[in-house]
Amino acid sequence: MKKFVLLALAVAVLALASPAHAQDAGLRLGMSRDLGYAGFSNDIEGLFSLRAEGPANLQRVEFYIDSTLIGTVTESPFRIQFTTKDHTPGERTMYAIGYTADGQELRSNEITRVFLSPEETRGKVVELVVPILGIVVLLMLLTTVLPALLTRKKPQRGTYGLSGGGVCPNCALPFPLRFFSFSMGARRFDRCPHCGKWVMVRRAKKDELAEAEARWAAQDEPTGAPLRTSREDEQIDSSRYEN
Numbered sequence: 001m002k003k004f005v006l007l008a009l010a011v012a013v014l015a016l017a018s019p020a021h022a023q024d025a026g027l028r029l030g031m032s033r034d035l036g037y038a039g040f041s042n043d044i045e046g047l048f049s050l051r052a053e054g055p056a057n058l059q060r061v062e063f064y065i066d067s068t069l070i071g072t073v074t075e076s077p078f079r080i081q082f083t084t085k086d087h088t089p090g091e092r093t094m095y096a097i098g099y100t101a102d103g104q105e106l107r108s109n110e111i112t113r114v115f116l117s118p119e120e121t122r123g124k125v126v127e128l129v130v131p132i133l134g135i136v137v138l139l140m141l142l143t144t145v146l147p148a149l150l151t152r153k154k155p156q157r158g159t160y161g162l163s164g165g166g167v168c169p170n171c172a173l174p175f176p177l178r179f180f181s182f183s184m185g186a187r188r189f190d191r192c193p194h195c196g197k198w199v200m201v202r203r204a205k206k207d208e209l210a211e212a213e214a215r216w217a218a219q220d221e222p223t224g225a226p227l228r229t230s231r232e233d234e235q236i237d238s239s240r241y242e243n
């Protein structure tokens, strides 16, 4: 009984193993890239190798591309090199026929690839490289332009940009509001270039700016203060008209 079970097992193992044996007896064709391009969707261009593997008594292998014999190899390793540019671009099917010492003829599996012309490959490479370059340029912009936007040079008194000027609630000095600053209602969140504080500041009116500029001028030139004199002149002028 035990012997019978063992026999049954042996038969089962043989039955399972036999298809593999049948494959081993055949000819397997593989392809590798030596120098060139192998893209997605089976596109190839350049120098490639075909390699056939078969039974120990394999004597000769013929390699075919679309039923054109490209070469015969009579000793192991059964390997042949080819360049795609020797063949017309398009879909090509490669296979090999092997001959054993005992006169068997073995046909290999087929490998189908789309041969590209060098021009087509350049196009494919450009398709791949351009988005990558785009990302690189974007990163460069982000790392150079963004800091330039965030850092600012010392403002000049009396000159304000597109967004106008604000008066810092911390140090009471005027500075141009940044165009790209974060705004909440009428107020913007911006960094004061004088005291370095991040402050909520609204766009100041002309006279408020003038007042802050005078404060700034007084700080810079404690003795001269030419701006103040001109403001005093203005006051004299306006009082003249009032009377």
Ligand SMILES: [Zn+2]
Pocket (backbone or CB within 6 Å): 168, 169, 170, 171, 172, 173, 192, 193, 194, 195, 196, 197
């Ligand atoms: Zn400030």
